[in-house]
Amino acid sequence: MPVALIAGASRGIGRATAIHLATLGLTTYVAAEGTAAQLGETEAACRAAGAPDAAHGIFDLAQPGSAERMVQAALTRFGRIDVLVNVAGLRCQKLFGDFTQADFDLLMAVNVGAAFFASQAVLPAMRAQxxxxxxxxxxxMGTVAAPFNTIYGMTKAALIRLAKSMALELSPDNILVNTVSPGPIDTDFIKNRYAGDASARTAMEARVPIGRFGTEEEIAEVIGFLATSRGKFLQGADLIVDGGYVIH
Incomplete structure:
Protein backbone atom coordinates (compact mmCIF):
# COMPACT_ATOMS: atom_id res chain seq x y z
CA MET A 1 0.00 0.00 0.00
CA PRO A 2 1.22 3.54 -0.67
CA VAL A 3 2.14 5.48 2.45
CA ALA A 4 1.01 8.98 3.43
CA LEU A 5 2.65 11.06 6.14
CA ILE A 6 0.29 13.69 7.54
CA ALA A 7 1.94 16.35 9.70
CA GLY A 8 -0.54 18.04 12.03
CA ALA A 9 -3.03 15.18 12.28
CA SER A 10 -4.07 15.25 15.92
CA ARG A 11 -7.35 17.00 15.10
CA GLY A 12 -9.20 19.15 12.59
CA ILE A 13 -8.33 19.11 8.91
CA GLY A 14 -5.26 16.96 9.54
CA ARG A 15 -7.24 14.21 11.24
CA ALA A 16 -9.98 14.33 8.60
CA THR A 17 -7.31 14.09 5.90
CA ALA A 18 -5.65 11.07 7.47
CA ILE A 19 -8.96 9.25 7.76
CA HIS A 20 -9.96 10.10 4.20
CA LEU A 21 -6.62 8.94 2.79
CA ALA A 22 -7.09 5.67 4.67
CA THR A 23 -10.42 5.17 2.89
CA LEU A 24 -8.57 5.66 -0.41
CA GLY A 25 -6.22 2.78 0.36
CA LEU A 26 -3.20 4.63 1.75
CA THR A 27 -1.35 3.54 4.86
CA THR A 28 -1.18 6.59 7.11
CA TYR A 29 1.52 7.82 9.48
CA VAL A 30 0.00 10.61 11.54
CA ALA A 31 2.19 13.09 13.36
CA ALA A 32 1.74 16.20 15.49
CA GLU A 33 2.75 17.73 18.78
CA GLY A 34 -0.61 16.68 20.24
CA THR A 35 -1.09 14.19 23.03
CA ALA A 36 -0.67 10.46 22.65
CA ALA A 37 -4.41 10.13 23.23
CA GLN A 38 -5.24 12.53 20.39
CA LEU A 39 -2.93 10.86 17.91
CA GLY A 40 -4.02 7.45 19.10
CA GLU A 41 -7.60 8.38 18.28
CA THR A 42 -6.56 9.47 14.79
CA GLU A 43 -4.59 6.27 14.29
CA ALA A 44 -7.52 4.13 15.44
CA ALA A 45 -9.87 5.98 13.10
CA CYS A 46 -7.47 5.40 10.21
CA ARG A 47 -7.28 1.70 11.00
CA ALA A 48 -11.06 1.49 11.07
CA ALA A 49 -11.26 3.38 7.77
CA GLY A 50 -9.05 0.95 5.88
CA ALA A 51 -5.42 1.42 6.97
CA PRO A 52 -4.76 -1.48 9.38
CA ASP A 53 -1.07 -0.64 9.66
CA ALA A 54 -1.59 3.05 10.51
CA ALA A 55 0.86 4.44 13.04
CA HIS A 56 1.57 7.72 14.81
CA GLY A 57 4.40 9.77 16.26
CA ILE A 58 4.59 12.85 18.47
CA PHE A 59 6.82 15.68 17.21
CA ASP A 60 7.05 19.33 18.23
CA LEU A 61 7.43 20.86 14.80
CA ALA A 62 8.46 24.21 16.27
CA GLN A 63 11.79 22.65 17.24
CA PRO A 64 14.73 22.53 14.81
CA GLY A 65 15.28 19.06 13.43
CA SER A 66 11.84 17.78 14.43
CA ALA A 67 10.44 17.73 10.88
CA GLU A 68 13.39 15.68 9.69
CA ARG A 69 12.99 13.24 12.60
CA MET A 70 9.30 12.89 11.75
CA VAL A 71 10.09 11.93 8.17
CA GLN A 72 12.77 9.49 9.27
CA ALA A 73 10.37 7.85 11.73
CA ALA A 74 7.83 7.24 8.98
CA LEU A 75 10.51 5.88 6.65
CA THR A 76 11.85 3.60 9.37
CA ARG A 77 8.35 2.26 9.99
CA PHE A 78 7.21 1.77 6.40
CA GLY A 79 10.27 2.07 4.16
CA ARG A 80 8.65 4.64 1.86
CA ILE A 81 6.57 7.82 1.78
CA ASP A 82 4.43 8.36 -1.29
CA VAL A 83 2.47 11.36 -0.05
CA LEU A 84 3.51 14.10 2.37
CA VAL A 85 0.73 16.37 3.62
CA ASN A 86 1.86 19.40 5.61
CA VAL A 87 -1.16 20.52 7.64
CA ALA A 88 0.48 21.72 10.86
CA GLY A 89 -0.16 25.38 11.52
CA LEU A 90 -0.68 27.96 14.23
CA ARG A 91 -2.50 31.29 14.40
CA CYS A 92 -1.67 34.37 16.44
CA GLN A 93 -4.23 37.16 16.14
CA LYS A 94 -3.04 40.64 17.07
CA LEU A 95 -3.03 44.11 15.61
CA PHE A 96 0.02 44.86 13.51
CA GLY A 97 2.40 46.64 15.85
CA ASP A 98 1.64 44.34 18.77
CA PHE A 99 3.35 41.18 17.54
CA THR A 100 6.50 40.02 19.33
CA GLN A 101 9.64 38.38 18.02
CA ALA A 102 8.47 35.18 19.71
CA ASP A 103 5.15 35.33 17.82
CA PHE A 104 6.98 35.76 14.53
CA ASP A 105 9.52 33.02 15.17
CA LEU A 106 6.93 30.47 16.31
CA LEU A 107 4.57 30.91 13.36
CA MET A 108 7.42 30.93 10.86
CA ALA A 109 8.86 27.76 12.40
CA VAL A 110 5.61 25.78 12.42
CA ASN A 111 3.70 27.18 9.45
CA VAL A 112 6.62 27.44 7.03
CA GLY A 113 9.72 25.83 8.47
CA ALA A 114 8.16 22.47 9.27
CA ALA A 115 6.78 22.09 5.75
CA PHE A 116 10.03 23.30 4.19
CA PHE A 117 12.30 20.92 6.10
CA ALA A 118 9.94 17.94 5.98
CA SER A 119 9.77 18.37 2.21
CA GLN A 120 13.55 18.48 1.91
CA ALA A 121 13.89 15.43 4.14
CA VAL A 122 11.49 13.30 2.10
CA LEU A 123 13.15 14.05 -1.26
CA PRO A 124 15.72 11.22 -1.31
CA ALA A 125 13.04 8.60 -0.66
CA MET A 126 10.63 10.02 -3.22
CA ARG A 127 13.35 10.26 -5.83
CA ALA A 128 14.39 6.66 -5.18
CA GLN A 129 10.75 5.57 -5.52
CA MET A 141 -5.42 34.33 3.82
CA GLY A 142 -2.36 33.63 1.73
CA THR A 143 -4.26 35.37 -1.07
CA VAL A 144 -6.48 37.95 0.66
CA ALA A 145 -5.65 40.13 3.65
CA ALA A 146 -7.51 39.96 6.96
CA PRO A 147 -7.07 42.11 10.07
CA PHE A 148 -5.24 40.67 13.07
CA ASN A 149 -3.64 37.97 10.91
CA THR A 150 -0.54 39.60 9.44
CA ILE A 151 1.95 36.89 10.35
CA TYR A 152 -0.48 34.04 9.69
CA GLY A 153 -1.35 35.35 6.23
CA MET A 154 2.31 35.95 5.45
CA THR A 155 3.23 32.37 6.36
CA LYS A 156 0.44 30.96 4.22
CA ALA A 157 1.48 33.10 1.26
CA ALA A 158 4.99 31.74 1.77
CA LEU A 159 3.67 28.17 1.57
CA ILE A 160 1.95 28.91 -1.72
CA ARG A 161 5.15 30.36 -3.15
CA LEU A 162 7.18 27.48 -1.73
CA ALA A 163 4.98 24.96 -3.52
CA LYS A 164 5.38 26.73 -6.85
CA SER A 165 9.17 26.85 -6.53
CA MET A 166 9.32 23.22 -5.47
CA ALA A 167 7.01 22.18 -8.31
CA LEU A 168 9.25 23.82 -10.90
CA GLU A 169 12.40 22.15 -9.61
CA LEU A 170 10.95 18.74 -8.78
CA SER A 171 8.91 18.08 -11.92
CA PRO A 172 11.77 16.09 -13.52
CA ASP A 173 11.65 13.80 -10.46
CA ASN A 174 7.92 13.11 -10.94
CA ILE A 175 7.19 14.81 -7.62
CA LEU A 176 3.98 16.83 -7.74
CA VAL A 177 3.71 19.75 -5.32
CA ASN A 178 0.51 21.71 -4.74
CA THR A 179 -1.29 23.70 -2.06
CA VAL A 180 -4.83 23.57 -0.77
CA SER A 181 -6.06 26.87 0.68
CA PRO A 182 -9.15 26.48 2.86
CA GLY A 183 -11.51 29.33 3.58
CA PRO A 184 -13.81 29.46 6.62
CA ILE A 185 -13.98 25.86 7.80
CA ASP A 186 -16.07 24.63 10.72
CA THR A 187 -13.10 23.54 12.82
CA ASP A 188 -12.78 23.75 16.61
CA PHE A 189 -11.31 27.24 16.11
CA ILE A 190 -14.48 28.46 14.39
CA LYS A 191 -16.77 26.64 16.82
CA ASN A 192 -15.02 28.20 19.81
CA ARG A 193 -14.91 31.64 18.21
CA TYR A 194 -18.68 31.76 17.72
CA ALA A 195 -19.75 29.72 20.74
CA GLY A 196 -22.71 31.48 22.33
CA ASP A 197 -22.96 34.05 19.54
CA ALA A 198 -25.17 32.54 16.87
CA SER A 199 -25.88 35.90 15.26
CA ALA A 200 -22.18 36.57 14.67
CA ARG A 201 -21.77 33.11 13.17
CA THR A 202 -24.76 33.67 10.88
CA ALA A 203 -23.34 37.01 9.77
CA MET A 204 -19.98 35.44 8.98
CA GLU A 205 -21.56 32.58 7.06
CA ALA A 206 -23.52 35.13 5.03
CA ARG A 207 -20.20 36.49 3.75
CA VAL A 208 -19.55 33.13 2.06
CA PRO A 209 -21.35 33.13 -1.31
CA ILE A 210 -22.69 29.60 -0.84
CA GLY A 211 -23.97 30.60 2.59
CA ARG A 212 -22.14 28.31 4.99
CA PHE A 213 -18.80 27.30 6.39
CA GLY A 214 -16.98 24.38 4.84
CA THR A 215 -16.31 21.12 6.61
CA GLU A 216 -13.02 19.44 7.45
CA GLU A 217 -14.06 16.49 5.32
CA GLU A 218 -14.55 18.71 2.26
CA ILE A 219 -10.95 19.89 2.54
CA ALA A 220 -9.79 16.31 3.07
CA GLU A 221 -11.51 15.26 -0.15
CA VAL A 222 -9.60 17.88 -2.15
CA ILE A 223 -6.35 16.74 -0.57
CA GLY A 224 -7.29 13.17 -1.45
CA PHE A 225 -7.76 14.21 -5.07
CA LEU A 226 -4.24 15.64 -5.16
CA ALA A 227 -2.81 12.62 -3.36
CA THR A 228 -4.07 10.07 -5.90
CA SER A 229 -3.80 9.47 -9.62
CA ARG A 230 -6.84 11.66 -10.25
CA GLY A 231 -4.69 14.74 -9.63
CA LYS A 232 -1.76 13.69 -11.78
CA PHE A 233 -1.79 16.75 -14.08
CA LEU A 234 -1.89 19.35 -11.31
CA GLN A 235 1.50 20.86 -10.56
CA GLY A 236 2.29 24.05 -8.65
CA ALA A 237 -1.40 24.84 -8.23
CA ASP A 238 -3.11 26.55 -5.32
CA LEU A 239 -6.63 25.18 -4.90
CA ILE A 240 -8.70 27.71 -2.96
CA VAL A 241 -11.56 25.85 -1.28
CA ASP A 242 -13.63 28.57 0.36
CA GLY A 243 -17.18 28.52 -0.96
CA GLY A 244 -16.37 31.53 -3.12
CA TYR A 245 -15.28 33.79 -0.24
CA VAL A 246 -12.37 35.40 -2.08
CA ILE A 247 -14.37 36.31 -5.19
CA HIS A 248 -16.66 38.90 -3.63
Missing part, protein backbone atom coordinates in the same frame (compact mmCIF):
# COMPACT_ATOMS: atom_id res chain seq x y z
CA UNK A 130 10.35 7.38 -8.82
CA UNK A 131 8.09 10.16 -7.57
CA UNK A 132 5.59 11.28 -4.99
CA UNK A 133 3.14 13.94 -3.92
CA UNK A 134 3.71 16.85 -1.54
CA UNK A 135 0.70 18.89 -0.45
CA UNK A 136 0.91 22.00 1.69
CA UNK A 137 -2.24 23.19 3.44
CA UNK A 138 -2.15 26.98 3.17
CA UNK A 139 -5.15 29.31 3.53
CA UNK A 140 -7.23 31.80 1.61
Missing amino acids: GGGRIIHVASQ
Whole structure:
Protein backbone atom coordinates (compact mmCIF):
# COMPACT_ATOMS: atom_id res chain seq x y z
CA MET A 1 0.00 0.00 0.00
CA PRO A 2 1.22 3.54 -0.67
CA VAL A 3 2.14 5.48 2.45
CA ALA A 4 1.01 8.98 3.43
CA LEU A 5 2.65 11.06 6.14
CA ILE A 6 0.29 13.69 7.54
CA ALA A 7 1.94 16.35 9.70
CA GLY A 8 -0.54 18.04 12.03
CA ALA A 9 -3.03 15.18 12.28
CA SER A 10 -4.07 15.25 15.92
CA ARG A 11 -7.35 17.00 15.10
CA GLY A 12 -9.20 19.15 12.59
CA ILE A 13 -8.33 19.11 8.91
CA GLY A 14 -5.26 16.96 9.54
CA ARG A 15 -7.24 14.21 11.24
CA ALA A 16 -9.98 14.33 8.60
CA THR A 17 -7.31 14.09 5.90
CA ALA A 18 -5.65 11.07 7.47
CA ILE A 19 -8.96 9.25 7.76
CA HIS A 20 -9.96 10.10 4.20
CA LEU A 21 -6.62 8.94 2.79
CA ALA A 22 -7.09 5.67 4.67
CA THR A 23 -10.42 5.17 2.89
CA LEU A 24 -8.57 5.66 -0.41
CA GLY A 25 -6.22 2.78 0.36
CA LEU A 26 -3.20 4.63 1.75
CA THR A 27 -1.35 3.54 4.86
CA THR A 28 -1.18 6.59 7.11
CA TYR A 29 1.52 7.82 9.48
CA VAL A 30 0.00 10.61 11.54
CA ALA A 31 2.19 13.09 13.36
CA ALA A 32 1.74 16.20 15.49
CA GLU A 33 2.75 17.73 18.78
CA GLY A 34 -0.61 16.68 20.24
CA THR A 35 -1.09 14.19 23.03
CA ALA A 36 -0.67 10.46 22.65
CA ALA A 37 -4.41 10.13 23.23
CA GLN A 38 -5.24 12.53 20.39
CA LEU A 39 -2.93 10.86 17.91
CA GLY A 40 -4.02 7.45 19.10
CA GLU A 41 -7.60 8.38 18.28
CA THR A 42 -6.56 9.47 14.79
CA GLU A 43 -4.59 6.27 14.29
CA ALA A 44 -7.52 4.13 15.44
CA ALA A 45 -9.87 5.98 13.10
CA CYS A 46 -7.47 5.40 10.21
CA ARG A 47 -7.28 1.70 11.00
CA ALA A 48 -11.06 1.49 11.07
CA ALA A 49 -11.26 3.38 7.77
CA GLY A 50 -9.05 0.95 5.88
CA ALA A 51 -5.42 1.42 6.97
CA PRO A 52 -4.76 -1.48 9.38
CA ASP A 53 -1.07 -0.64 9.66
CA ALA A 54 -1.59 3.05 10.51
CA ALA A 55 0.86 4.44 13.04
CA HIS A 56 1.57 7.72 14.81
CA GLY A 57 4.40 9.77 16.26
CA ILE A 58 4.59 12.85 18.47
CA PHE A 59 6.82 15.68 17.21
CA ASP A 60 7.05 19.33 18.23
CA LEU A 61 7.43 20.86 14.80
CA ALA A 62 8.46 24.21 16.27
CA GLN A 63 11.79 22.65 17.24
CA PRO A 64 14.73 22.53 14.81
CA GLY A 65 15.28 19.06 13.43
CA SER A 66 11.84 17.78 14.43
CA ALA A 67 10.44 17.73 10.88
CA GLU A 68 13.39 15.68 9.69
CA ARG A 69 12.99 13.24 12.60
CA MET A 70 9.30 12.89 11.75
CA VAL A 71 10.09 11.93 8.17
CA GLN A 72 12.77 9.49 9.27
CA ALA A 73 10.37 7.85 11.73
CA ALA A 74 7.83 7.24 8.98
CA LEU A 75 10.51 5.88 6.65
CA THR A 76 11.85 3.60 9.37
CA ARG A 77 8.35 2.26 9.99
CA PHE A 78 7.21 1.77 6.40
CA GLY A 79 10.27 2.07 4.16
CA ARG A 80 8.65 4.64 1.86
CA ILE A 81 6.57 7.82 1.78
CA ASP A 82 4.43 8.36 -1.29
CA VAL A 83 2.47 11.36 -0.05
CA LEU A 84 3.51 14.10 2.37
CA VAL A 85 0.73 16.37 3.62
CA ASN A 86 1.86 19.40 5.61
CA VAL A 87 -1.16 20.52 7.64
CA ALA A 88 0.48 21.72 10.86
CA GLY A 89 -0.16 25.38 11.52
CA LEU A 90 -0.68 27.96 14.23
CA ARG A 91 -2.50 31.29 14.40
CA CYS A 92 -1.67 34.37 16.44
CA GLN A 93 -4.23 37.16 16.14
CA LYS A 94 -3.04 40.64 17.07
CA LEU A 95 -3.03 44.11 15.61
CA PHE A 96 0.02 44.86 13.51
CA GLY A 97 2.40 46.64 15.85
CA ASP A 98 1.64 44.34 18.77
CA PHE A 99 3.35 41.18 17.54
CA THR A 100 6.50 40.02 19.33
CA GLN A 101 9.64 38.38 18.02
CA ALA A 102 8.47 35.18 19.71
CA ASP A 103 5.15 35.33 17.82
CA PHE A 104 6.98 35.76 14.53
CA ASP A 105 9.52 33.02 15.17
CA LEU A 106 6.93 30.47 16.31
CA LEU A 107 4.57 30.91 13.36
CA MET A 108 7.42 30.93 10.86
CA ALA A 109 8.86 27.76 12.40
CA VAL A 110 5.61 25.78 12.42
CA ASN A 111 3.70 27.18 9.45
CA VAL A 112 6.62 27.44 7.03
CA GLY A 113 9.72 25.83 8.47
CA ALA A 114 8.16 22.47 9.27
CA ALA A 115 6.78 22.09 5.75
CA PHE A 116 10.03 23.30 4.19
CA PHE A 117 12.30 20.92 6.10
CA ALA A 118 9.94 17.94 5.98
CA SER A 119 9.77 18.37 2.21
CA GLN A 120 13.55 18.48 1.91
CA ALA A 121 13.89 15.43 4.14
CA VAL A 122 11.49 13.30 2.10
CA LEU A 123 13.15 14.05 -1.26
CA PRO A 124 15.72 11.22 -1.31
CA ALA A 125 13.04 8.60 -0.66
CA MET A 126 10.63 10.02 -3.22
CA ARG A 127 13.35 10.26 -5.83
CA ALA A 128 14.39 6.66 -5.18
CA GLN A 129 10.75 5.57 -5.52
CA GLY A 130 10.35 7.38 -8.82
CA GLY A 131 8.09 10.16 -7.57
CA GLY A 132 5.59 11.28 -4.99
CA ARG A 133 3.14 13.94 -3.92
CA ILE A 134 3.71 16.85 -1.54
CA ILE A 135 0.70 18.89 -0.45
CA HIS A 136 0.91 22.00 1.69
CA VAL A 137 -2.24 23.19 3.44
CA ALA A 138 -2.15 26.98 3.17
CA SER A 139 -5.15 29.31 3.53
CA GLN A 140 -7.23 31.80 1.61
CA MET A 141 -5.42 34.33 3.82
CA GLY A 142 -2.36 33.63 1.73
CA THR A 143 -4.26 35.37 -1.07
CA VAL A 144 -6.48 37.95 0.66
CA ALA A 145 -5.65 40.13 3.65
CA ALA A 146 -7.51 39.96 6.96
CA PRO A 147 -7.07 42.11 10.07
CA PHE A 148 -5.24 40.67 13.07
CA ASN A 149 -3.64 37.97 10.91
CA THR A 150 -0.54 39.60 9.44
CA ILE A 151 1.95 36.89 10.35
CA TYR A 152 -0.48 34.04 9.69
CA GLY A 153 -1.35 35.35 6.23
CA MET A 154 2.31 35.95 5.45
CA THR A 155 3.23 32.37 6.36
CA LYS A 156 0.44 30.96 4.22
CA ALA A 157 1.48 33.10 1.26
CA ALA A 158 4.99 31.74 1.77
CA LEU A 159 3.67 28.17 1.57
CA ILE A 160 1.95 28.91 -1.72
CA ARG A 161 5.15 30.36 -3.15
CA LEU A 162 7.18 27.48 -1.73
CA ALA A 163 4.98 24.96 -3.52
CA LYS A 164 5.38 26.73 -6.85
CA SER A 165 9.17 26.85 -6.53
CA MET A 166 9.32 23.22 -5.47
CA ALA A 167 7.01 22.18 -8.31
CA LEU A 168 9.25 23.82 -10.90
CA GLU A 169 12.40 22.15 -9.61
CA LEU A 170 10.95 18.74 -8.78
CA SER A 171 8.91 18.08 -11.92
CA PRO A 172 11.77 16.09 -13.52
CA ASP A 173 11.65 13.80 -10.46
CA ASN A 174 7.92 13.11 -10.94
CA ILE A 175 7.19 14.81 -7.62
CA LEU A 176 3.98 16.83 -7.74
CA VAL A 177 3.71 19.75 -5.32
CA ASN A 178 0.51 21.71 -4.74
CA THR A 179 -1.29 23.70 -2.06
CA VAL A 180 -4.83 23.57 -0.77
CA SER A 181 -6.06 26.87 0.68
CA PRO A 182 -9.15 26.48 2.86
CA GLY A 183 -11.51 29.33 3.58
CA PRO A 184 -13.81 29.46 6.62
CA ILE A 185 -13.98 25.86 7.80
CA ASP A 186 -16.07 24.63 10.72
CA THR A 187 -13.10 23.54 12.82
CA ASP A 188 -12.78 23.75 16.61
CA PHE A 189 -11.31 27.24 16.11
CA ILE A 190 -14.48 28.46 14.39
CA LYS A 191 -16.77 26.64 16.82
CA ASN A 192 -15.02 28.20 19.81
CA ARG A 193 -14.91 31.64 18.21
CA TYR A 194 -18.68 31.76 17.72
CA ALA A 195 -19.75 29.72 20.74
CA GLY A 196 -22.71 31.48 22.33
CA ASP A 197 -22.96 34.05 19.54
CA ALA A 198 -25.17 32.54 16.87
CA SER A 199 -25.88 35.90 15.26
CA ALA A 200 -22.18 36.57 14.67
CA ARG A 201 -21.77 33.11 13.17
CA THR A 202 -24.76 33.67 10.88
CA ALA A 203 -23.34 37.01 9.77
CA MET A 204 -19.98 35.44 8.98
CA GLU A 205 -21.56 32.58 7.06
CA ALA A 206 -23.52 35.13 5.03
CA ARG A 207 -20.20 36.49 3.75
CA VAL A 208 -19.55 33.13 2.06
CA PRO A 209 -21.35 33.13 -1.31
CA ILE A 210 -22.69 29.60 -0.84
CA GLY A 211 -23.97 30.60 2.59
CA ARG A 212 -22.14 28.31 4.99
CA PHE A 213 -18.80 27.30 6.39
CA GLY A 214 -16.98 24.38 4.84
CA THR A 215 -16.31 21.12 6.61
CA GLU A 216 -13.02 19.44 7.45
CA GLU A 217 -14.06 16.49 5.32
CA GLU A 218 -14.55 18.71 2.26
CA ILE A 219 -10.95 19.89 2.54
CA ALA A 220 -9.79 16.31 3.07
CA GLU A 221 -11.51 15.26 -0.15
CA VAL A 222 -9.60 17.88 -2.15
CA ILE A 223 -6.35 16.74 -0.57
CA GLY A 224 -7.29 13.17 -1.45
CA PHE A 225 -7.76 14.21 -5.07
CA LEU A 226 -4.24 15.64 -5.16
CA ALA A 227 -2.81 12.62 -3.36
CA THR A 228 -4.07 10.07 -5.90
CA SER A 229 -3.80 9.47 -9.62
CA ARG A 230 -6.84 11.66 -10.25
CA GLY A 231 -4.69 14.74 -9.63
CA LYS A 232 -1.76 13.69 -11.78
CA PHE A 233 -1.79 16.75 -14.08
CA LEU A 234 -1.89 19.35 -11.31
CA GLN A 235 1.50 20.86 -10.56
CA GLY A 236 2.29 24.05 -8.65
CA ALA A 237 -1.40 24.84 -8.23
CA ASP A 238 -3.11 26.55 -5.32
CA LEU A 239 -6.63 25.18 -4.90
CA ILE A 240 -8.70 27.71 -2.96
CA VAL A 241 -11.56 25.85 -1.28
CA ASP A 242 -13.63 28.57 0.36
CA GLY A 243 -17.18 28.52 -0.96
CA GLY A 244 -16.37 31.53 -3.12
CA TYR A 245 -15.28 33.79 -0.24
CA VAL A 246 -12.37 35.40 -2.08
CA ILE A 247 -14.37 36.31 -5.19
CA HIS A 248 -16.66 38.90 -3.63
